[in-house]
Amino acid sequence: xxxxxxxQHIRDGIMVVxxxxxxxxxxxxxxxxxxxxxxxxxxxxxxIFAGLxxxxxxxxxxxxxxxxxxxxxxxxxxxxxxxxxxxxxIVNVRFATSxxxxxASELFAYGTAVTVE
Amino acid sequence: MRPTGxxxxxxxxxxxxSVLLFSGVAMAQAAEARxxxxxxxxxxCLGPLLLISLGFAVFGILWxxxxxxxxxxxxxxxxxxxxxxxxDLVLRERASIDHFGKDPLSTLKGGHIVGGIxxxxxxxxNVVYSPSHWQLLIAWINQLFGGRIDVLHRVxxxxxxEAKQRLxxxxxxxxWDDVLNVRIDTAEMTPASKPKGTRAVxxxxxxxxxxxx
Numbered sequence: 001x002x003x004x005x006x007x008q009h010i011r012d013g014i015m016v017v018x019x020x021x022x023x024x025x026x027x028x029x030x031x032x033x034x035x036x037x038x039x040x041x042x043x044x045x046x047x048i049f050a051g052l053x054x055x056x057x058x059x060x061x062x063x064x065x066x067x068x069x070x071x072x073x074x075x076x077x078x079x080x081x082x083x084x085x086x087x088x089x090i091v092n093v094r095f096a097t098s099x100x101x102x103x104a105s106e107l108f109a110y111g112t113a114v115t116v117e
Numbered sequence: 118m119r120p121t122g123x124x125x126x127x128x129x130x131x132x133x134x135s136v137l138l139f140s141g142v143a144m145a146q147a148a149e150a151r152x153x154x155x156x157x158x159x160x161x162c163l164g165p166l167l168l169i170s171l172g173f174a175v176f177g178i179l180w181x182x183x184x185x186x187x188x189x190x191x192x193x194x195x196x197x198x199x200x201x202x203x204x205d206l207v208l209r210e211r212a213s214i215d216h217f218g219k220d221p222l223s224t225l226k227g228g229h230i231v232g233g234i235x236x237x238x239x240x241x242x243n244v245v246y247s248p249s250h251w252q253l254l255i256a257w258i259n260q261l262f263g264g265r266i267d268v269l270h271r272v273x274x275x276x277x278x279e280a281k282q283r284l285x286x287x288x289x290x291x292x293w294d295d296v297l298n299v300r301i302d303t304a305e306m307t308p309a310s311k312p313k314g315t316r317a318v319x320x321x322x323x324x325x326x327x328x329x330x
Contacts, residue, residue: 016239017325019226019298023234024330043126047315054315055187057195057249057272058202059279063306064245067319071241093239095321097304105306 014079015089016111022089025116031085035110036077040070067105071095074109087113140165191249199275206278213285217295221288222281222324227297235330240296240323242283245306246276247317273318277301280320293326300324 015022042050046062053060074095082090093111143162214220227234248256252268259266280301288296299322306317 015237017237018239018300018323019237019325022237023227023230023327050317051315052183052187054247054317055184055250056191057247057252058198059276060245060247060306060315060317063315063317063319064243067243067245067321071243071321075239093323094300095241095302095323097302097319097321 013088014082015116016075016079016093017089017091018093018111020092022091022116025089027089027091027114028117029115031082031087031113031115033110034078034081034085034087034090034113035108036074036079036081037106037108038070038073038077039106040066040073041105042066067097067107070105070107071109074107078109078111082111082113085113087115089114089116136165188250191251195249195251199271203275203278206275206282209282210278210285213282213289216289217285221285221293221296222299223295223297224299225297227325227327230295230327230329233330234327236328238291238293238326240284240288240291240293240326241321242280242287242323243319243321244276244280244283245317245319246272246279247306247315248272253316273303273320276318276320277303280322284322284324288324288326291326292328294329295327296324297327298325 021027041047042062046066050060050062078090078093090111090113093109096108096110098106098108140162143158146158248269252272256266256269259268281299284296284299302321302323304319304321306315306319
């Protein structure tokens with residue numbers, strides 16, 4: 001739970017927002033849809049522990065952590081994709097989640113790479 | 118970006134596989150050879166397999182002992198834990214509303230903002246929340262009669278409120294003044310093909326943080 005991923009994007013010089021425009025800037029070029037995805041799993045021990053915690057109920061911290069990490073990685077890949085196309089912003093970012101198998105999940109982040117001025 | 122655990126995972130997995138493979142091959146050889154020291158060889162090859170099955174047996178026994186205890190814990194405490202979490206959330210929500218001067222989250226797209234915006238960026242927060250097995254049992258009984266299933270509704274709204282509050286805290290930590298275009302996604306952790314897995318929902322909230330210029 002740290003703002004580190006946001007700082008990462010600023011360092012890459014790419015603005016990532018989920019609004020359709022960036023306030024105060026004009027979109028000059030549309031570079032297409034960029035996306036990044038990742039499939040990750042926790043090791044069996046964490047899965048077993050999450051299963052045990054499930055009996056009692058409440059937050060499953062191992063899975064929260066897993067999805068947080070995966071999403072950060074998916075966003076980083078999306079940003080790398082946009083950087084490769086020479087974009088300086090990604091607008092209208094969406095997320096999609098699907099679970100491939102129990103405990104493993106696919107996280108997908110996508111958006112439109114644009115250049116703004 | 119990659120945690121150190123990911124690098125260690127592949128060698129460990131291959132080591133385990135090679136041990137299994139080795140024991141399999143050695144077993145086959147021992148079965149062919151039938152030499153005098155075969156009990157020793159058999160022990161060597163069966164060792165890993167025995168250890169693994171022993172592990173399963175121990176796990177099964179522990180499961181049989183601890184499951185009722187944990188279930189009972191859930192029966193007694195899951196309601197009060199949920200209530201305590203909700204009252205905690207109210208306090209945290211009040212603290213961040215005090216910090217921002219209002220509720221920072223909105224689903225507006227920013228057209229209403231009069232002044233300039235200096236900076237924007239993505240904010241996101243997630244939580245995986247699960248009902249206890251006791252609550253699932255109550256829900257199952259409720260399902261037989263149909264109608265409103267209050268217990269699951271409360272668990273999911275607690276998870277959603279937690280995700281929203283985390284989004285507020287993230288925005289606060291990153292120094293945003295406001296969060297626009299907030300979306301809240303809910304995904305099931307358990308795939309439909311594996312209905313007996315961990316029962317949990319993931320709530321993921323994201324939005325665009327802005328700083329007024």
